[in-house]
Amino acid sequence: MKLTIRKDELNDAIQHVSKATSPRPTIPILGGIKFDATHQGVTLTASDADISIQSFIPVEDGDLVIAKVDKPGSVVLPSKFFVEIVKKLPSDEIEIEVREHHQTMIRSGSSDIQMLGLDPEEFPVLPTIEESESITVPGDLLKSMIRQTVFAASTSEQTPILTGVLWNLHEGELKFVSTDRHRLASRVAPVDCDPSYRFSNIVISGKTLVELSRLVPDENCKVDIVVADNQVLFKMNQVLFYSRILDGTYPDTSKIIPKEFQTELVLHTKKLMDAIDRAYLMSREEKTNIVRLATQDDGLIEISSSSTELGRVTEHLEVKQLTGEPLRIAFNSKYMLDALKVIDSEYLFIGFRGAMSPIIIKPTDHDNSLHLILPYRTTG
Template sequence: MKFTIQRDRFVQSVQHVSKAISSRTTIPILTGIKIEASEEGVTLTGSDSDISIESFIPTEDGDHQLVELEQEGSIVLQARFFGDIVKKLPEDTIEIMVSNQFVTQLKSGSSVFNLNGLDPEEYPRLPEIAEENVFKMPKDLLKSIIRQTAFAVSTVETRPILTGIHWSLEDGHLTCTATDSHRLAMRHAQVETNTSDLEFSNVVIPGKSLNELNKILDDTDEWIDIIVTDNQILFKATNLLFFSRLLDGNYPATKNMIPTQSKTTVKLKAKNLLDAIERALLLSREGKNNVVNVKTIENNELEITSVTPEVGKVTEDVQSLDYTGDELRISFNGKNVIDALKVIESTEVEINFTGAMSPFVMKPAERDHMLHLFSPVRTY
């Protein structure tokens, strides 16, 4: 194999596929990046068997020649060194040549690296996915969905299913839900399907997979195709394939957890509430309890307090924009509410309370496309 390639595009592809590679894998070949050169271009692949990423660099992009091929072939190179090497090579192009025993030479300007490669025939093949049932959405919408749900997945492995995000599709309407059993984030979106009867109800994608995908995707309105099978999901963008395994098991029935009625409804400026809770938590860092207490006072104001006995107490009043219903006194994990306020993308939020010891719901005041559910904290 021998080819010359534009360094910037090559570095970008190497960084993309490296996100799928784990140093903890028990399969030695998966610590490497597979590089395959053909007349069409250069394909790079990285995998840890849970996530697989394939990035393609075409020979030409418009008027630009990206790859000059002299000899087709493939090689697997250690990802640990390879990414750092290509990033620091001096010139705009890199020449890559594989000789006997998989020894690979990287040449850029006067810099020459000789690396010991691995047999590409040993590299596992990517899953073959029949592209019958496809739905699609703009990349920027997918990135928003991931950002607005993935933070709420569980980081504890005792219930593996909760480390994933539950997706269900019905009538072109996608619902994405994440919960760690203390909080829940739900996001709705309209998507396009290639068949009117495409639907599924229990697809659970590892939160880790979607976070890695989010890092790779550019924030544009270009469309991305999504294909779901029994145990895999494929995200297919221009020159990029991202495979992830799905989690086994049934996701809890979260719809039953969301209250349909409320005793108290409060509308607030999102930034005012966020700032007040962040200030309230300044004293609770040491205790790591993050408990914030809220009660209603006169003039439709909320009093927000946080007490850390060995440090002190903070109190702040926040003016509501609208207040209806019963008086309120509740305690909750302030950090969880902060996480939600940071992704809610709305200047005003509406919070519906159903009692001091019942979960409460927060959502954007202007739109109904997402909601966040929080469990209260017992403080006595």
């Protein structure tokens, strides 16, 4: 293999695919990036047990010549070193030549580097996915849906299925749900697909979705999503992102979401978030994160937290609307803040069915998202 390639385009592709290389691979080949050079362009691939990422660099982009492939071929190069060295090479062009036994020469300006490559035949083959049906989601919407749900996924490997986000598609509406048994987040959005196409119980690791979100370009781009038996393929620009689907059945969370409430509040989102944030500082010192909320006769609500060593924080907030019975409730302020930070509405609705029933938080502008937090049982 012998080629010359522009440094910027190569660096961008490496930054994309290197997210799939394992820092401590079980076998050396998984710590590498595979190069496949043809006269059409250069394909870079990296893979671990959960995700695979592939990026294609065409030889030309309009009038711009990006790569010149003198001799097609393949090699696997150690990711950790290669990622760092490409960023530091002095010239705008890089020449890569692979000789016998995968010995690789990298030249750029005054730099001449010899690298021991690995046999590309040992690199895992990417999954074959039937692409007969797919959905198309705007990149900014996909990133938003991930951001508004992934934080509620569990971080405990004792229940692996809960470390993921549940995806369901029904009648052209895509729904994400995540829960760690103490809280829940859901988000729905219409997507571009055949209305008869549907899937359910597709669970993708929260960590994987965070990596995917980082790859989706900020500019307006479309992401094509193909669901197979045990893999999901995301296609964007010149990048392919493969994710393993988590094994198991996600619990039915619909039954725990109350539809009627004893007490209902409508509050200013930012003012509530700021008040709870201040109370959180005190509760964090106590290592409990417990904050209390109580309705008052004058139409205000009181938010408070206390610490045996530091003292007490008390906030009073005006409510836009308060209906139902008086209420005193305690909750995890960190969980509440996580939910409030992703609500994209000036005002929000909070519904309570009593001191020990789930707390429901929703934006008032739309019905696209819902958050649930279980309250704390406290004394006093």
